[in-house]
Every structure is written in C-alpha cells, then in structure tokens.
Amino acid sequence: MFLENTVNHTEQFGWIEVICGSMFSGKTEELIRRLKRAKFAKQRVEIFKPAIDVRYDEEEVVSHNDNRIRSTPVPASANIRLLANNVDVVGIDEAQFFDNEIVAVCNDLANRGIRVIVAGLDMDFKGNPFGPMPALMATAEYVTKVHAVCTRTGNLAHYSFRKAESDNIVLLGETQEYEPLSRAAYYKAIQEQNAQLKEEEE
Numbered sequence: 001m002f003l004e005n006t007v008n009h010t011e012q013f014g015w016i017e018v019i020c021g022s023m024f025s026g027k028t029e030e031l032i033r034r035l036k037r038a039k040f041a042k043q044r045v046e047i048f049k050p051a052i053d054v055r056y057d058e059e060e061v062v063s064h065n066d067n068r069i070r071s072t073p074v075p076a077s078a079n080i081r082l083l084a085n086n087v088d089v090v091g092i093d094e095a096q097f098f099d100n101e102i103v104a105v106c107n108d109l110a111n112r113g114i115r116v117i118v119a120g121l122d123m124d125f126k127g128n129p130f131g132p133m134p135a136l137m138a139t140a141e142y143v144t145k146v147h148a149v150c151t152r153t154g155n156l157a158h159y160s161f162r163k164a165e166s167d168n169i170v171l172l173g174e175t176q177e178y179e180p181l182s183r184a185a186y187y188k189a190i191q192e193q194n195a196q197l198k199e200e201e202e
Helices: 027-040 078-083 102-111 133-139 183-201
Strands: 015-021 045-050 060-062 068-070 072-074 089-092 115-121 142-146 159-162 178-181
Touching: 015 027, 015 102, 015 133, 027 045, 027 089, 027 115, 027 142, 045 078, 072 078, 078 102, 089 102, 102 115, 102 133, 115 133, 159 183, 178 183
Parallel strands: 015 115, 015 142, 045 072, 045 089, 089 115
Antiparallel strands: 060 068, 159 178
16 A cells, blocks of 8 residues: 655755844844754854844844844845855844845745744834835745834834934834834824924924
8 A cells, every 4th residue: 555655855945934023022032042042953053144234243143132143244135145055044134124135045045955044124114014024924934923012001012113313214223213112102103203293394
C-alpha cells in the first residue's frame, strides 16, 4: 500500500515572520529576543537595518530600553540579498524605511531556506499603511502585532502620533517627536492639531 509522505524532506524551505505595531510597542525588543534565541541555538544569524537609522547607533540595532544586537546597515534592500550568505536566520529592523524590493528580497531568502524575521511600523504618522509593510504582512507566514500603551488613556495604542511639525513621512524620532495613542485619543489629537493650525493661519 502506498503511503503519501506529507513532509518533503528534500526541499527545506524557510519562512517570513513580521513583527509590527506603533512606535514604543516593543517591535525591536521582540526582534532582538528572537534573534538572540536563534544565536543561543548555535544558528547562523545576520541582522540588517536601513543605513538612515542612526538614532542610537550607526551599526547596532537598539531597542528603546537599550537592548542591542550587532547589525549591518544597508542603503537599499538589494544589498541584503547579496550579504545574506551561509545563514540560517536573517533579521531586518525598521523595514518600513526600505524600498519596495524588500518584499521580493524577503521572499527570495525564505525560498532559499532562510528564516526571515522582519520588524517595522505598520502605519505612518497619518495612520496610513507604511511603505512595503502591508505587502510584507500579506506574504509572511506569521504576523505578530504588538501594542504600546496610550499615553493619554492607558488603553492599547497602535497609532504613532507626531507632535513635531513636519509633513515628511520619514522623520526619525523619539518621545519628543512621537507618542503612542489609542484610536480615540489619536483622532482627538489630530482634530486638536488641525484646529490649532487653522488658528495660527488666521
């Protein structure tokens, strides 16, 4: 009797994990935790981040509470494809700042049998899907959405409200420029900000 083998051992494929949420939600913390666990298991790990992110350190990936891990800053996602050789796990931080090719890069790596762990903001300060993140979340096998705590209500927050006066989608910042808000608090803050701008214009 022929028994169908449900696991094809000759083709070992990787997969994509996405960790997303607002600012101050612990995305980088969770990324570092997973990567350190892989290193502890003697897996070969390589970490990448966008070269523009130099807030805490030019080379290391650093969480808001100063947990850190060594990384390679790259100017474009295509560099990751070239540099991720002889590895079991690839970590990518601040994926929203990469170009759209990051989606194809992550899929190529996963198809080569690599576990790809990606962290990034799912929405920009205007509450819109951020860069390549929606496509990454759609193609990933696993998506973890983490939340901050709203600074105004104490509820779960998944909006990054920008306090600084700038319309640039990319604005690297910390608590001086951003605060995590719940849906209700975010829309209230946006209304207040718009009313203030209108007043200033008059």
